[in-house]
Amino acid sequence: MKKLLEGKTIVVTGCASGIGWETARLCKAWGASxxxxxxxxxxxxxxxxxxxxxxxxxxxxxxxxxxxxxxHGIANVAGLPPTAPAELVLKVNLVGLKAFTLAMIPKLADGASVVNLASLAGLDWASHISSIHDSEALDFDDVAEFVRTHDAGDAGGRSYFFSKEALIAWTLQHRWTWRERGIRMNAVSPGPVDTPILGDFVKTLGARAEEDMRVMDRPGAAADIAPVVAFLLSDLSGWIRGTNIPVDGGMSSHLLCNMHAL
Ligand SMILES: NC(=O)c1ccc[n+]([C@@H]2O[C@H](COP(=O)([O-])OP(=O)(O)OC[C@H]3O[C@@H](n4cnc5c(N)ncnc54)[C@H](O)[C@@H]3O)[C@@H](O)[C@H]2O)c1
Incomplete structure (x- = not known):
């Protein structure tokens, strides 16, 4: 039987650690170069x-x-945690990711798939539309000013939250941008995953993270996330476009139920 990613060349950013490392391993096991x-x-x-x-x-x-x-595919996995300086978090998690992806579009094969690693931290993106609009054309040189003038600084890990909120919105916005060429873009939003940066999240979020970990059965593993990324890179997911898939042990549903008194 043909492997799911056989014949495909897949770029994985952040391949040296955590979710990126596991995604690279799985894509190779599923036949990709x-x-x-x-x-x-x-x-x-x-x-x-x-x-x-x-x-x-x-x-x-x-x-x-x-x-x-x-x-044939890009997995945009590289990212920095909220303990890194806000300017750098926005540059890597949002501005750099977008710049890299947009510059790669002409080099992609028709039918290619782009998967952006967002986060449960981006769940509340709809409450930050004004800042998201302001960030749409954000360039590297303007990031320091943006961080000063928007709710995207170091305090409370907002830089990280904002980077993921804007990334989810950007993914939705590009549901059909390259549809004539069959190029798709989707996002995957993990909950807390046991990788080297899990401690950074707990440190930044304090009691909030402790409460999340208390209601969850366990933190995720990179192996919980990579199969979803690899599936989205495969042709099996051809009609999934511009969406954000939570992979979080039910945590986003839990938060949404609380938010809407369900
Ligand atoms: N671990 C979690 O709990 C969790 C939860 C939700 C989302 N995520 C997201 O998943 C992605 C992967 O995170 P992870 O947990 O595997 O972290 P990780 O630290 O294990 O891996 C991140 C990788 O990105 C690379 N990277 C960081 N900055 C870079 C830069 N400037 N240029 C090139 N590469 C760079 C690192 O070297 C590292 O190999 C990130 O985007 C993160 O925001 C993680």
Whole structure:
């Protein structure tokens, strides 16, 4: 039987650790040729590693130039936790991700799939529409000013929350942008996942994180998330477009039920 990703070339950013590492491993196991991108070196599960700091527009331009034409999928997994400086969080999690993806569109094969790693932290995106609009054309040089003038700074991990809120909105907005070429974009929103940055979330969110962990049966594992990403990269998910899929052990439903008194 043909493997699900056989014949596909998939780019996985953040492939050196956590969810990206597991996504790269699984895509390879499902038959893909995996091109890894990270600021850290790794050779596990990847055909080739492209070293790149995704907060740096010059490095992103070089990366896009170096990657081949005909890529069938991008898993945008690289990301920083809320303990990193707000400016950097927005650059990597939002501005760099968008710049990289948009620059790659001409190099993608028709029918390609883009999957953005958002988060449960982005669930309340609809309450931040004004800032999301203001961030639509945000460039690297304007991030410091944006952080100062919007609810996207270090306090309470807002930089992280905002980066994921805006990423979910951006994914929805691009439901049909490249439909003539069959190029799709979706997001996956994990709840707390046991990777090296889980402690950073707990540290930033304090009592809120403790309460989340109390009601959950367990934190997620990278292996809970990667199959959903790999499925979205496969042709089996061809009619799933512009959506955000929570993979969180039921946590987003729990929060929504509380929010709407269900
Ligand atoms: N772990 C969680 O609880 C959780 C929950 C929801 C969403 N997420 C999201 O999942 C994604 C992966 O997180 P993870 O938990 O696997 O974290 P991780 O720290 O294990 O992996 C993140 C990877 O991104 C890379 N990276 C960070 N900054 C970079 C940069 N400037 N340039 C290139 N690469 C860079 C790191 O080197 C690392 O390999 C992130 O986008 C994160 O926001 C994680």
């Amino acid at each position: 995996v091109l890894g991108v990270d600021r850290t070196m790794t050779h596990d599960h990847v055909e080739a590693l492209y070293k790149c700091d995704l907060s740096d527009p010059a490095q992103i331009r070089q990366l896009v130039q170096a990657l081949p034409h005909g890529v």
